[in-house]
Amino acid sequence: MAVTTAPATFADQIGFDEKLKAARAASRVLATLPSERKDAALRAIADRIVEDSARIIEANALDLEAARDNGLSTGLQDRLRLDEARLSALAAAVIDITALVDPVGESIRGRTLPNGLKINQVRVPFGVVGAIYEARPNVTIDIASLALKSGNAVILRGGSAAENSNRVLVESIQAALVSAGVPAEAVQTIDEFGREGARRLMQARGYVDVLIPRGSAELINTVVAESKVPVIETGAGVVHIFIDETADADLAAEVVHNAKVQRVSVCNALETLLIHRGAADRVLGPVLDALRASGVTMHADSATRLLYADSVDATEDDWRAEYYSLDLAVKIVDSLDEALEHIQTYSTHHTESILTQDFTNAERFLAEVDSAVVMVNASTRFTDGGEFGFGAEVGISTQKLHARGPMGLQELTSTKWLVRGTGQTRG
């Protein structure tokens, strides 16, 4: 068992193992807790976050101070910051989760076999969910609430940059759980065990049922490569739009602008624009005009640069770039086939969209692009649990096992088969 082979340097081994075991024990209580009890606990968490806001903001100030001292970017500092308004919004989001349908117990398939056995596949919680994320204390509340609603215990590793904030947040959540008669160990942090704790969480097969990394591509890649616990890979998006020969120019200008500019730092934002050579003269002008007006820098292939010299030369790196900024790779292609080939080569299989009026090409793109979400005539920014109507989002899975695309509560569950008989034996 991985957790019994700790290196001697891991001083807090017993504390760590005890937390995992306590999570498993709590998960058994959560698994059969009725929705109304879980919703009461969620309301208690929302109340407590507001009541404890002064303490939480005080702890958060320590993290912000350290972030400034460590030269964290202003963007990351902003993600780290908690204030009254943000805590109220987080509390309101927790209340929203009470309104969602509890996925646990849903019957998915069932029938009576010829021999009279009644078989029924139902949704059950995973058990213990591990979450590894970075410097975003809002994720602590978010994941804890979604795990609770779906009947899972959760072990949180939020990273050293938000350690003070997360410690106080987990204390508040645990106090709320206890007040609602739910075991405090349903939500635990292992931040105090540092990187070694994260490493051991990834080894904890049998204690942790699934691990969800949220954050940078580097974080996700590390977890995917090192974890022995099953991982749901989320995130990285080298997102493409292909403007086909028949695309409407106004629609293309609006959709491309929205996909690139509306919010640049998210995984469903556009990173590479492909355009059919036959549409370059008619459509590319209006598209690039709109982007330029918002300050987008184009990294373009030579064919595009012949038409629009105010772009930067694209290199191989640009086709692989997840810019998260006002930069866009642009390439002219000769055909739908060349676009499909480019996407096959460079996509991270998150979201791709074709803009076209050609039915056959639209259907080919939908069928042949191997991504979690494939669109026709729509902004890639719609790949989102909220937009899809899930009410809350755990993340966007870019893998093919278990969940693919936006993950809601349902994706935080497993299934089991219930079989009811009257003494049947197999012949």
Added chain:
Amino acid sequence: MAVTTAPATFADQIGFDEKLKAARAASRVLATLPSERKDAALRAIADRIVEDSARIIEANALDLEAARDNGLSTGLQDRLRLDEARLSALAAAVIDITALVDPVGESIRGRTLPNGLKINQVRVPFGVVGAIYEARPNVTIDIASLALKSGNAVILRGGSAAENSNRVLVESIQAALVSAGVPAEAVQTIDEFGREGARRLMQARGYVDVLIPRGSAELINTVVAESKVPVIETGAGVVHIFIDETADADLAAEVVHNAKVQRVSVCNALETLLIHRGAADRVLGPVLDALRASGVTMHADSATRLLYADSVDATEDDWRAEYYSLDLAVKIVDSLDEALEHIQTYSTHHTESILTQDFTNAERFLAEVDSAVVMVNASTRFTDGGEFGFGAEVGISTQKLHARGPMGLQELTSTKWLVRGTGQTRG
């Protein structure tokens, strides 16, 4: 990329990488192949297996000879053996798969969003499936056929003991595929690369979408621990039956006998019998009589041995044993709670069954036992894709991610979201 960092000793590196790339290319063709084309290819495979039976049996004889020389158990030798009758049965099983519903393209969920976007979640093939198994050439035909029907390319690692059989079988399958206009590379073996090939298959993220190990607990554990490709864990079953205080004695004798004796070498066979102290006098006698009559050796706790002295003393190892033989661990417990605790501690989360007439206890057992299949008053031998009506079985998943319990064609698919719009942008 793992596949580019081969040790110098891996002589056939280029051949290996080329096979993976060819599988990916074939998977793109398979993904959009209509059912009738896939079914035609399956019929061609069935025909070809029968036509080529002399060649296949000749190659199989080489493996059988090596197995005898290497002192393989008679049980394993029997699993390795192919003859006319077995090949005909395998061909018939391939034909049976043509009758199953193609899971690809099934619409799972869909709606029109308030902004008019039409979203639709559909089943798609994984892409490339890897299978690692041991000395069972029937699995070669089985997995290849199921992968083909579900639109997946497959890379097979069947183990050195069946290398000659598998090579000829894959040649026959490939010839059949080509005759049906399907790329030969849809089904490939990497047996020629030996253990290093298996190791590299487990590292081939991006080339292989999911890996399915089938065979001994040791094989499965190795793949689960070492693979960087997502794995679906199948198999190992320390399967329990709990005879509750109110169980019917005749029913218990029949069900326990069936679960233990009907076929001992399978993962859904009974390994540990728990019985409520209050039923020991009334029920345990008939149950053990029936088992004894079939030559079952009881490994019993001291309480059971007081009543039935012809049993062997159980040790801690017996509670963890997957005997695969006419042996059974037996323990008297004081309560349903003690039974649940024992199962929680020792179960491999495959299948457990309670025999009871008490409604509340039945429902508690169904709710609280954390296994892929949980039964009331039924033999554990029913955990089986064929029995569940799936028509064919890939294996029995004992993990919680993606698939749990018997896996049919549906479990060999992923999903993707299709989004059709008219130029929607996000506000």
